[in-house]
Amino acid sequence: MSDSVVFTRRDFLKLAGIGVAAATSGCAQPAEKLIPYLVAPQDILPGIPYWYASTCRECSAGCGTLVKTREGRAIKIEGNPEHPVSRGALCARGQASLQGFYDPDRVVAPMLREGGAWKKLTWDDALKLASEKLGAARTSGKTIALITDHAPGSFEGLAQAWTAAAGGTHLVFEAFHPHAQREANRRTFGVAALPEYDFEQANFVVSFGGDFLETWGSPVAQARGFAAMRARPEAGFVAVEPRLSLTGANADEWVAVKPGGEMAMALGMVHVIIADGLASNGAGVADIVAAYTPEAVEAQTDVPSVTITRLARRFAQASPSLAVPGGIAGQSEQAVATAAAVNLLNWVVGNVGQTVRFDRAMNDEAVSPFSELQRLAESMEQGNVAALVVHGANPAYAAPGWSGFAAAAAKVPFKLSLSSVMDETTELCDLVLPSSHALESLGDSEAVRGIHSIQQPSMQRLPMFDTRPAGDTLIALARGAGFGAKMPATWEEHVIGNWKTLHGRAGAGRPWDVFWNDVRRVGGVWDEPAATSVSWKGAPTFAAPELRGGGDLALVLMPGVHYDGRGANKPWLQELPDPTSKIVWGSWVEMHPQTAARVGVQDGEVVKVETEAGSVELPVYVYGGIRKDTIAIPLGQGHTAYGRFAKGTGVNALALLSPAQDAASGSVAYLSARAKVTKSARVSTVAMTQRNKQQHDREIAQVIPVAALLAGTAGAGHAGGEHAAGAGAEGATGGHHAAPIEQTRLGRYTEPQQRPPGWTPPAHAVTAAEPEMHVRGPRQNPVDQGSYAPNLAKHRWAMAIDLNACTGCAACVVACNAENNIPYVGPELVRRGREMMWIRIERYDERLDSAKHDVRFVPMMCQQCGDAPCETVCPVYATYHNPEGLNAQVYNRCVGTRYCSNNCPYKVRSFNFFDYSAPEKETFAFAEPLNWQLNPDVTVRSKGVMEKCTFCIQRILEGKGNARDENRPLRDQEIQTACQQGCPSRAIVFGDLMDDASQVSKLSRGSDRRYWVLNDLNTKPAVTYLKRIEREIVT
């Protein structure tokens, strides 16, 4: 194995010394001691992981995190189980923020632009220069503008104070902030806030384009609530959107509404509810929706009137229900009206106050609508801005080109960036004073009102980047420029001052020291929510949005894992397959098969997409889950700067937007253009991890109809999978009857193999359609330990994955990447089928027709088979079965015959085709300082060896060791694999099958929904899947 990648010895000594040295000699920079989660500071030792409570800064949701450090390096970010937003889980973007911290393309030191090139400066010189310029700007009679990202908490307070003192303006730029909903809430309920949506309580959810499992709102909390709701068999979910998103793929029914028709659809539902007398709050709103009869709505939206009626009735009956307003993809020029229509729908059935609650509203007052950025751009254009300071935000990329921001910025005499990366906006600037990353500096966050969350520096500042916290830089600038009189002395003092204020309010009698330690240990303080009740104030004018341009296809721009572009320089996210297309490292355009046929392109071929504003060329992904009159392009790619991974990868679809915005809220209308598509001559370079999305009756992903589940046909006496028994197989299964359901169901149930009466399966018939009894008799208890002595092991590790809870979000994939040192390989190698990820989310598009879609997700990792085909064939025992039931892989013994991968039915083994761990090689995947993230408990694999999921053996060993130290048996759920830990919807359960009381035992043995993938191969997998519950939305 390669040793060079991990650390040089000197680095190790430096880091190993940190914990102790920092505590004793005082030479380390932060005067604050590091307070690990649940550990007293004097115990800091190399070799032991310490956890620091912090807050995620990747979107506005403000999830509480725990940062795992080893030898002074942050090596993993997980959700903080005590934090009310994340409750222990974290999404893919949050987990990948670590790579933002260890981004090799961060700015190394203050930089000054001289001519066309950047020149390094010392901090003193740079601060002096910037102060002079700001001082001059302040006295010039013109304004100073400060643009920051949304950092609710102390930083926003400091920024406001700074601009007030400087006499400038402070603009908080968040490209994807849902201003329209905020504005709609103000108009309809009189509260300018974004409420908390309680999915868990809802019995029926209709989402009007809201991608609440991906980017919209607070995805982790919403996914958790959604999974809890979906655990109830009767709770339904309908997605109303022109293009089937990941969120929509999880719905029971997809209503392929015409782009922009969500508003009409919502109003049509209100109409039906009132007309049917099902409204609980119907007073005074009937006339608003009078025109929206189901028939009229059908004409506007292409949604059959019966569907509207059916959904409306169900929505009213299934109280409390929940209607979710739209995300970025549906944000049209009538965004406020659309959101207001959804509000009305929630209001009339009485959901407001129940599933829509304003007591835990988002703390987003400071966020400026896009119109303000435009105003600033105008002001800059007119020469009224003497200096521009940017921190965290990247408007030059994330704002549509028509805002004119970039061009206007050229007219500002002095532009200063406090960004830590060379993004598009920073490239426009004259001077960069790089800020420290959230993981290396103190801060706090109150993303949700009343949830005060601390952001601790979990490690020392990275030595290769000479950075300072943005707060300190702002204070130093203010002092230097002569307006710092009212500023706090240091950033730290400012933050602690704020917390002292909070201590007065929420200290609960604890002395300050105790309170402060508690805060840092737990991650913050959470106020009790104050009950807020709202009432209907009135509706805006409802008008259908228009699309511009001469094309024949509506253009949908959808946000993805790169969010507003900030994720694009993180290889984990670049190489994370898109949940829909499974494309990595690039952009694509989704197109209905018929549209593609009309344009004359096939999957993967390149097209030119043209609008009034511009054109882009990108490969086609032929996707049945989109309307024929619509195309969709993901956002967040196509950077012209930012770093080696982002630059030049994909296209920036914002270039396709012509000036259009929602006048009521001042938001960008992302859904506003029509496009024309023509075939391009360019050769495609699309890299996709899963090309075939059909199961071909292989029953990889299975569903169970809710009726079958409720009828309890899956009797306790029978092993799982018996629904599959064809009607004719009854004789052999001992009079087991499941036939009535099978005739009408999808997948395994709708297409039973037709067998003549009296047919009994031959003994050698081993297709998945046969009940497992025929394969090997009643399933043996997987506790058996193979050929090892019966008492050799005390555990039998296993996993249960609930496909009913799994949303396909891929947070587990990033968690696994981080935990297990999995390298990225880049687009060229993905194209050649060499991706290294240990988990893949398989997506099967069983059916993509509107209303009857059936998309199934299966997280596929090593199944740790009891009778593993891979083991037998290894000539050197590099893979074998350990007594605890793990399918072991010994990397240093592997010679690389790759036979195991050939023989693995699940194809979950990845092979190191190149040297990803040798710094001198082109394929090196851990460019300094990305290698700082490597988990020292996991071997970094070298060229030519096979690797795969080990159920996080390092965590198992650690857990067993801890139990042994405390001289007690292992507790269930004490050991969690990385994927389980990160899963927002808690779909993955890991545990010990020899512990009968463990969750995994109960699920793998007792669940009516259990099945094993490719069970007919008799591999005896340790991973039990639970079938997704398949529901039908009926009134």
Add this chain to the structure above:
Amino acid sequence: MIKKIDALVGKLLEGPKVVHRGVLGVFYYVDDVTTLVTTLRGLGHTNITVTSPVPHHDVEKALGQGPSLVRWVTFCGGFLGATAGFSLCFYSMYSWPLVVGGKELTSLPPFVVIGYESMILLGALSNLIAMLALARLPQLKAPAPYDARFTEDRIGVWVPGDGPEAERVRDLMRGHGAEEVTLHA
């Protein structure tokens, strides 16, 4: 240069002179040799060496050769090989038991392949060794006078001995159609 090396190699191949005592007859016809050998054996000569380009059964019969010992060695080698192959498998299982694919630790069917191949390998090697040892190969110096024609189309018969006995043999050979008879004394 090459010539010098050639000469040197030639000298090396030549080796020291060995003195043989006996009679060498060169024959063309096989039946001549057969009758000669029969006659010689009748006269009590048992140490007859017949050198020929191809083996001749008639001559072999006349010489009264029994079956070769090689087969026993080969059998022992093969038996040993099979035993060794199986033992290796069992020993490795015993020394560090590792379960693969849910199979029994001592899974016989796969070990058959190992035992079988080992049997053939050791059988073939012992066969080779036995053949070389019994045929006294490799040898640098022939135990009897040798003529290059013996690999072409002539048959040589060598009868060791000296004195009058040798002369009698020489005459006998001449009488049996020898093309050429040399007396080495």
Add this chain to the structure above:
Amino acid sequence: MTTSALDPHAVTASDGHDPHGVTDPAITQKSLNADSLRLISKPGPWWWGIFILDLTILAIGMIAERNQIALGIGVAGHTRPVMWASYVTNFVFWVGIAHCGTLVSAVLFLFRSHFRRSVYRIAEAMTVFGVMTAGLFPIIHLGRPWFPYWLFPYPNQRQLWPNFRSPLEWDVFAVTTYMTVSTVFFLVGMIPDAAAARDRAKSAIAKAWFTIFSMGWTGSNVQWKHYYTAYLFFAALATPLVFSVHSVVSWDFAMAQVPGWHSTIFAPYFVAGAIFSGVAMVINLIIPIRKAFKLEHIVTTDHMEKLAKLVLFTSTIVGYSYLTEFFMAWYGPSKYERDIFWWRATGHFAWAFWIMFTCNVIIPLSLWFKPVRRNMAVLFVLCLFVNVGMWFERFVIIVTSLAHPFEPATWDINYRMSWTEAAVLAGSFAWFLMYFLIFIRVLPAFSIAEVKETLIPPKRKAAA
């Protein structure tokens, strides 16, 4: 020695003459020596030209391989489902080629098919060089080719042993045994002929060279006795070996549960395929040699026709196996199996499948016609097709089966051969041919002693 069932000379006419052997009365024992040893002479410009071209190709292959070792096996075209491709194809191909030699020398020896005598040395040389080429590929295809010795059972400080249940471990045993036994067999068979060459050597260096190979052979009755017994046992050991080795190679696939591999027909199917390709290769090698060195009277057209019949025979076995596989896929219960065979004939790699089918089944059907069998030019081209077809057979079995596994999510990530693989494949042919070119110039490429046996032994009675 009494005539027994083991007597290799049992099938001879009453006059001791082998009716299937060389019948040309102009051939004498003396002329045979001269004709056979004519090959061992100073090579001419043709030989040098071919040899240098060969070395150039070999050098390209070695550079490609060096590059692969330095950068990683990723320079070959493998993908996640298709973890084995051209290298394992080459391995099986060369092992197959290697099988023919032992078949001709051992199996036909036991069957008293004495037409083998004129061609068996070439076939055996092909075996040895073929297995030397084949033996490279398991190492070339490793992810870490610097650790191949871990597959060998030797006592080490780590106290680790290889996994004797792995078909790859069986390969180690089978292929090394095969390499050893076939090499020994080859060298032992050469002893009397090397002695003949030694006795005709013009220089002392040449004499020393042949002395090494002849081991001081004189041809005494004692030597012949042990030699022939040992030879018989070599043949008796090599015959089951040759079947076991290719069976073991086939089990590399058949023991896996990959659809398209997991089949009981594989062992006989592979053995037949190996003989098929091996005999075709022998024909391809002998036709130019007998032409270039004017040996048509020793390796007669009759001999060639018999080889051609062997090609036809094995072609029908192979064709039958193809059809059986499809039949079983259709008839059997496994939908995976059905899918893969349908995909094999119609999917992404259908072109490879149809090349295979045409070359191995359809084209050899023309061998039913005697004129085709006896026309050397036609036979040569036909055997080239067979070799191409047999390479593609292994390619089809390996690559198509892997490209269409159980897990549909991994489908359509298809293998594409890279330049490195092409260079290594070409290099393997050059490697094989290099040994062969040298061999025919330095060692007796045609058996002298055994062919001599087929001549009527000179008897005074007959002469009179």
Add this chain to the structure above:
Amino acid sequence: MRRALLAILVLGSLALASTAFTPPNYAVLGQSKGPTQPIKFSHKLHTNKLGMDCLYCHYGAIKSPIANIPAVSVCMGCHKLAVTDRPEIQKLTGYATRGEPIPWVEVYQLPQHVKFNHKRHVLAGVQCTDCHGPVKDMDVMYQYPSMKMGWCVSCHRKNMNDPKFPASMDCLICHH
């Protein structure tokens, strides 16, 4: 006969040679040399003469997988007062005042693919000297065991059936 004798001689000397080339599992005291350290710290002096416990400085060995190298502050705990006049101690004071970690040279190096856990071994009753050898007699620290896999395995094998702390023979224990 002569040939047989010769063969026996050759084989015998080969066998002898092979034992000569097989590395022993343990170094021989006095024959091994440790690396030159930035400060001439003597384990012999501290453990033998002063009778200090290993865990006093390497307190991580019982709490953590890594037996820590003591921080400068730990050294300075005594050497603020003790023998401050020696040149080697002054070197130490220099590091302490500059706030620099001492660049000790690693003596025991494990490859990256082996994960050794000190805590588990110490808690199972394995003595420091069992692996690190007679540290009490080492002026300069050197690598005592061969640190090859066979060395680890033979001890694990011996303690496989220990009633209280059975040593695992599972590959995954060290290789993951």
